[in-house]
Amino acid sequence: MRVLHSSDWHLGKKLEGYSRIKEQEKFIENLVKIADGESVDIVLIAGDIYDVPSPPVEAEKLFFKGVKALSNNGKRPVVIISGNHDNPEKLGASNPLSSEYGIIVFTTPFEKKETGRYGNFEITKSTRGGIEIEIEKNSEKEKVYIYALPYPGEKALGETFSGTQDEEQISYSKRIGEILTNGILECQREIPKVIMTHIFMTGSICSDNERPIELGGSLAVNLNDMPEVDYIALGHIHKPMVYKDKRAVYSGSPIEYRVSENRYKKKVFIADIKGSLNTEIRGIEIDNYKPIKKYIVSSVEEGIEKSKELLGVDEWIYLEINTHRALKNNEVREIKKNSNIIEIIPNIKLNDDLAEPLENYNEENIDLAFNGFYKKKYNIEPSKEIIKIFQRLVGEVE
Numbered sequence: 001m002r003v004l005h006s007s008d009w010h011l012g013k014k015l016e017g018y019s020r021i022k023e024q025e026k027f028i029e030n031l032v033k034i035a036d037g038e039s040v041d042i043v044l045i046a047g048d049i050y051d052v053p054s055p056p057v058e059a060e061k062l063f064f065k066g067v068k069a070l071s072n073n074g075k076r077p078v079v080i081i082s083g084n085h086d087n088p089e090k091l092g093a094s095n096p097l098s099s100e101y102g103i104i105v106f107t108t109p110f111e112k113k114e115t116g117r118y119g120n121f122e123i124t125k126s127t128r129g130g131i132e133i134e135i136e137k138n139s140e141k142e143k144v145y146i147y148a149l150p151y152p153g154e155k156a157l158g159e160t161f162s163g164t165q166d167e168e169q170i171s172y173s174k175r176i177g178e179i180l181t182n183g184i185l186e187c188q189r190e191i192p193k194v195i196m197t198h199i200f201m202t203g204s205i206c207s208d209n210e211r212p213i214e215l216g217g218s219l220a221v222n223l224n225d226m227p228e229v230d231y232i233a234l235g236h237i238h239k240p241m242v243y244k245d246k247r248a249v250y251s252g253s254p255i256e257y258r259v260s261e262n263r264y265k266k267k268v269f270i271a272d273i274k275g276s277l278n279t280e281i282r283g284i285e286i287d288n289y290k291p292i293k294k295y296i297v298s299s300v301e302e303g304i305e306k307s308k309e310l311l312g313v314d315e316w317i318y319l320e321i322n323t324h325r326a327l328k329n330n331e332v333r334e335i336k337k338n339s340n341i342i343e344i345i346p347n348i349k350l351n352d353d354l355a356e357p358l359e360n361y362n363e364e365n366i367d368l369a370f371n372g373f374y375k376k377k378y379n380i381e382p383s384k385e386i387i388k389i390f391q392r393l394v395g396e397v398e
């Protein structure tokens with residue numbers, strides 16, 4: 001049985017206010033091609049479908065269109081869980097319609113699904129949080145048990161964890177391990193078993209030497225507390241990661257959502273599940289439709305040059321400018337003629353030692369004093385707007 005695993009789509013997510021929907025559309029198109037081209041039997045999407053609880057309409061449209069295409073009109077089961085970014089009720093609202101297409105959305109922990117026909121396949125058995133799916137492949141029937149645990153935060157679980165930070169951490173990890181182990185034990189048949197959940201997991205990675213970044217304050221689950229199953233489809237971390245020993249995989253987000261994510265390739269994963277813990281896992285690299293780049297230049301002039309040089313280059317650009325003075329409005333406008341420059345980061349090295357304390361001046365010449373102070377500090381005359389703001393602050397104009 002061949003499973004396609006993706007997560008953390010964050011549909012509707014913006015970058016510095018700029019929409020990413022076009023890139024997200026391209027990804028979904030690509031994903032459908034992969035599902036068809038690889039003759040995938042089941043698609044798993046492990047949470048954070050949307051970026052915010054009330055996503056924009058274009059994001060919802062893309063989701064509906066995308067999962068319908070992935071389901072191949074009900075021939076291919078698509079199983080979805082909610083992540084910490086999703087509004088569970090909103091995500092599940094389409095269930096009565098989507099189940100006709102074989103799209104199954106788990107929104108809260110321990111949800112029990114109805115057995116029966118979904119699209120062109122059947123849920124032959126269901127438990128609290130688990131489903132046994134029967135599909136037909138090459139005129140033979142195959143079964144898989146999927147235990148789905150949507151984002152198990154304290155609120156969703158209806159449980160709180162207390163004690164010292166370490167104790168809290170340990171009891172959370174043990175509890176999630178217990179829920180997953182019990183969930184898997186509910187299926188007593190000798191069929192492949194799959195877990196999908198949206199958690200922050202810690203543990204060693206065998207495919208490379210990198211370890212997941214520690215997220216301050218987040219409750220994490222230790223890999224050792226996870227049960228042995230044929231595949232664990234994880235969501236939450238944006239970097240693809242494979243925990244070989246436990247056949248646990250973070251597919252990661254499909255497109256770069258921050259400049260820090262541009263150091264590695266984005267992926268989706270294919271798992272060939274043969275049963276008895278024999279699973280072949282491989283990542284498929286996703287095209288980078290519009291990379292996020294950061295350029296650092298050493299003067300305002302060089303910044304303007306760079307902006308011209310990058311005109312028409314399809315990248316999201318952060319331009320960091322090392323300078324001894326503030327940028328003038330016309331310079332900002334010049335740079336922003338390149339609409340791909342989404343943020344200018346002026347790194348101003350101020351002449352702090354030159355600045356005299358403002359209290360040396362009296363009220364009569366305070367404008368003059370401000371002018372002098374600003375000039376010394378930023379090496380340019382303050383603009384009219386800046387003077388106006390200053391005057392408003394000292395209460396001279398309304």
Ligand SMILES: [Mn+2]
Nearest residue numbers: 048083084236
């Ligand atoms: Mn998440």
